[in-house]
Amino acid sequence: MGGPSKSEPMTRPAELALGGEKPYPASGTTAPNYMKPRNELWGQIKNLSWTNNLLRNTKGWRDCLIEITLDGANLVYREKKSCFALVVLTPKNEKDLDAVVKLSQLEDFEVFKRSYGVNDSLDVLVPPHRRQLVLDLADSLQLNYTVKAENYKLIPDRQPRRRVFNGFNVFGYNSYSGIQDFIQGLAKKHSHLVTVEPAGTSYQGRVLNLVKISKSPQGNNPAIFVDAGIHAREWVAPAMALYLTHRLVLGADKAEELNGVDWYIMPLVNPDGYEFSRSSPANRLWRKTRSRSGLLNCYGVDGNRNYGFKWGASGTSSDPCNAETYAGPRPFSEPETAAVKNVMEKYSRRIKLYVSLHAYGQYLVYPWGYTGEFLPQGWERLDRLARKVSSAVVRAGGEPFKATSAGRWYAAAGGSDDYAFGAVGIPYSYTMELTRNYEFNFPERLLASVLPRYYEGFKAFAAQIKKEFGAKRYGKGVDVLGAGDDNNFNDTKQVI
Ligand code: 0X9
Ligand code: ZN
Numbered sequence: 001m002g003g004p005s006k007s008e009p010m011t012r013p014a015e016l017a018l019g020g021e022k023p024y025p026a027s028g029t030t031a032p033n034y035m036k037p038r039n040e041l042w043g044q045i046k047n048l049s050w051t052n053n054l055l056r057n058t059k060g061w062r063d064c065l066i067e068i069t070l071d072g073a074n075l076v077y078r079e080k081k082s083c084f085a086l087v088v089l090t091p092k093n094e095k096d097l098d099a100v101v102k103l104s105q106l107e108d109f110e111v112f113k114r115s116y117g118v119n120d121s122l123d124v125l126v127p128p129h130r131r132q133l134v135l136d137l138a139d140s141l142q143l144n145y146t147v148k149a150e151n152y153k154l155i156p157d158r159q160p161r162r163r164v165f166n167g168f169n170v171f172g173y174n175s176y177s178g179i180q181d182f183i184q185g186l187a188k189k190h191s192h193l194v195t196v197e198p199a200g201t202s203y204q205g206r207v208l209n210l211v212k213i214s215k216s217p218q219g220n221n222p223a224i225f226v227d228a229g230i231h232a233r234e235w236v237a238p239a240m241a242l243y244l245t246h247r248l249v250l251g252a253d254k255a256e257e258l259n260g261v262d263w264y265i266m267p268l269v270n271p272d273g274y275e276f277s278r279s280s281p282a283n284r285l286w287r288k289t290r291s292r293s294g295l296l297n298c299y300g301v302d303g304n305r306n307y308g309f310k311w312g313a314s315g316t317s318s319d320p321c322n323a324e325t326y327a328g329p330r331p332f333s334e335p336e337t338a339a340v341k342n343v344m345e346k347y348s349r350r351i352k353l354y355v356s357l358h359a360y361g362q363y364l365v366y367p368w369g370y371t372g373e374f375l376p377q378g379w380e381r382l383d384r385l386a387r388k389v390s391s392a393v394v395r396a397g398g399e400p401f402k403a404t405s406a407g408r409w410y411a412a413a414g415g416s417d418d419y420a421f422g423a424v425g426i427p428y429s430y431t432m433e434l435t436r437n438y439e440f441n442f443p444e445r446l447l448a449s450v451l452p453r454y455y456e457g458f459k460a461f462a463a464q465i466k467k468e469f470g471a472k473r474y475g476k477g478v479d480v481l482g483a484g485d486d487n488n489f490n491d492t493k494q495v496i
Helices: 011-017 038-046 049-057 094-104 128-140 176-189 236-250 271-279 335-346 379-395 416-424 444-469
Strands: 064-071 074-083 085-090 110-113 122-126 144-149 194-201 207-213 223-228 262-266 351-359 363-366 402-405 428-434
Touching: 085 094, 085 128, 094 122, 122 128, 128 144, 176 194, 176 207, 176 236, 176 271, 194 335, 207 236, 207 335, 223 236, 223 335, 223 444, 236 262, 236 351, 236 428, 236 444, 262 335, 335 416, 351 416, 351 444, 363 379, 363 416, 379 402, 379 428, 379 444, 416 428, 428 444
Parallel strands: 223 262, 223 351, 351 428, 363 402
Antiparallel strands: 064 074, 085 122, 085 144, 110 122, 194 207, 207 262, 363 428
16 A cells, blocks of 8 residues: 555666656555554555655656656656645644654655744655655644645746846845855955855865854954855855854944854855755756766755764665755765864864854754753753843844754754754854744845844844853863863753
8 A cells, every 4th residue: 555556667777767766656546545544644644655755856856757658668657747745733732742743754755843842843744755745644643734835836036136246135035056056255344344254175076165244353353253055955054154244244333242242153064955955946946966876867955964973873775865854974074064074173272152043943952952851961051041042032023042952942962053063062052943934935125124033133142152251251261161171071960
């Protein structure tokens, strides 16, 4: 049940016929599931990985199904109009939550966002031929769900451009080259304040730039390191990193957040994936890097599973061809994550705060990410600062963040936040998931209202770093947890 029917075309000939592209299975192969008992439905879903593999490996799979038929000896394929549905399931109690967590572990659809708890939704993108099955399952589990979009729209709405710089819009989604021009332009114009350092090269050869903003030529200040865009489709993240850069530089005269604190910003960690996600609506939801897996014709590693701290311990996949969370062949296999690691290590003595920008859901999470069972020693500090930042954003008119450990939301190892905290010893480390509605398609026209609100959060971050690690505190024997200290022992049992 649920697998491909015998009349379906074979994979191999189709691959050849399509010049290496693997085909979609024909639709309509799944029998209706009305009133099926719960266990049988779970069983069906688990058996579907064969079809799922095909779907995920096919170019444009998220766009629309392609129907393949045999016409004599030839394979004929055509696009169908039935597209993917965005299904939002909201647990109303602990029992629902259990079911939702279980459902999110299945592989037959793409999880956009996991649920953190009661009243926080699980968002999944469901292919047309699996929609009925998923909805039946939700019904049988008595889950509250909505089909938010019947045909999920992949094209973001675009706005007339308000240009503040050559080819670059500070409240827009910019190209890699536009971003490069902007950064280089800033460094040229504000050379006393901004330096651009090449920190590595992406798999496809794009330069990974690190922007340093500092008022202190001696370079003794505590530092904040912000990166963005490790996940290609999360466009609002690099937009925020660049807005942060813009504000720090343009407001440098008055900005308290630059007095006594240095900033290192890597605005686009995964430019290959980013450009791929910009290349066509069918590629809009690309998440990973673009490295090619050894012998296989499969692409990409989830950069946020590729860091070398508890690598592969939880929430990752080892299948390069079939998962959004493939951890890579080994830790730091990706030049992009190796570049971030090198920055962390090079400036480890001074970096007191690391923030990795992502989307979406309005979460501000801290280590551990690899486990939901334990919290690190001193987690209260991390939690307190997260709440301060959230309050600052709320005061500016923004939405609050859910502050928690990443692992309590869902456990996933190999994240940059755990590496910064656990391996490098950076005392404050966060993953910040920007925006809540619109999934990955946060409209460009709304950037002008949300980015300045988030900036207030960064002011709160800076204030804390200054207070705790600022110049006056050095030399007085103040006992603070500094970089190089090992944050990886004396874990505290998770208190939920
Ligand atoms: O799963 C992730 O990598 C992050 N969420 S996202 O939707 N942007 O993909 C959360 C990472 C939290 N940190 C760790 N699990 N270490
Ligand atoms: Zn992300």
